[in-house]
Amino acid sequence: MTTAPDPPPVLAAGCVLWRPAPSGHGIEIALVHRPKYDDWSHPKGKRKRGESARACALREVLEETGRHCELGPRLPTAHYTVAGRPKHVIYWSARALSGTFTPNPEVDVLLWLPPPAARLRLTQPRDRALLDAALTTPHP
Template sequence: MTDPDTVRAAGCVLWRPAPSGEGIEIALVHRPKYDDWSHPKGKLKRGETEEECAVREVGEETGQSCVLGRRLPTVRYVANGRPKQVAYWSAEALGGTFTATTEVDRLLWLPPSAARPRLTQPRDRELLDTLVSTTSP
C-alpha cells in the first residue's frame, strides 16, 4: 500500500530498432523547467492505472504510440519535499511525430551507449542498464 502523501507516476524506457538494423535506440526527453534529460514519465490522473499513465505520458512527451513490454524497477525518491514513486516499463515505439511543448522541448533517439551519459539522474541510467542487460528489450 502506498502512503497517501506519495506522488504516484509512471513512465517508460522507450526504445526502437536502430535505423541501421543493428541494435536499438533509446528516446530521451529534455525538460526545460529542470534542464534535464530523462525517460518520458508523469503523474497518474485520477482513476488511471500505472500502465495507462505510462502509455499516455509517452504519447504526450514524445508523440510516439508504444506497446508496453517488461516491467522495470519502480523508482522511489523525494521531489519537492514529497515522496514520489514511479513505475516503469520497457516500451517499444510504434511510430509518431514529436512536437515540442513547454514541458518537453527536445527529443533525442540515441544508442544506449550514448544515451546513458546524457541522462541527468543516476536512477535513469540504472533503468537503462536494466533494459540493456537482457538479451531483448
C-alpha cells in the same frame, strides 16, 4: 505532541522507450529534455485520479514523445523525494510505434541515441540505473 502524517506519495509512471536502430544494428533509446528542469530523462509523468499505472505510462509517452508504444517487461520502480514528498514511478521497457514528436512547453527536444550515448546524456543516476535494467530485458 502529535506529528503530522507523512504526505502521500506522488504516483507516476513512464517508460524506457526504444526502437530498432535505423542502421539495423541494435536499438536506440528515446530521451526527453525538460526545459523547466534543464534535464534529460525517460518519458514519465504523474498519474491522474483513477488512472492505472499502465494507462499513465502510455499517455505520458504519447504526450512527451508523440509516439504510441507497446509496453514490454516491467522495470524497477523508482523511489525518490521531490519537494519533500515521496515519489514512486513505475516503469516499463516499451517499443516505440507510430507517431511524430512536436516540441511543447513540457518537452522541447526528443533524442534517439544508442544506449551508451543515452546513458551519458541522462541527468539522474537513477535514470542510468533504469536504462541498465532495461538493457538486460529481452527485446523482440
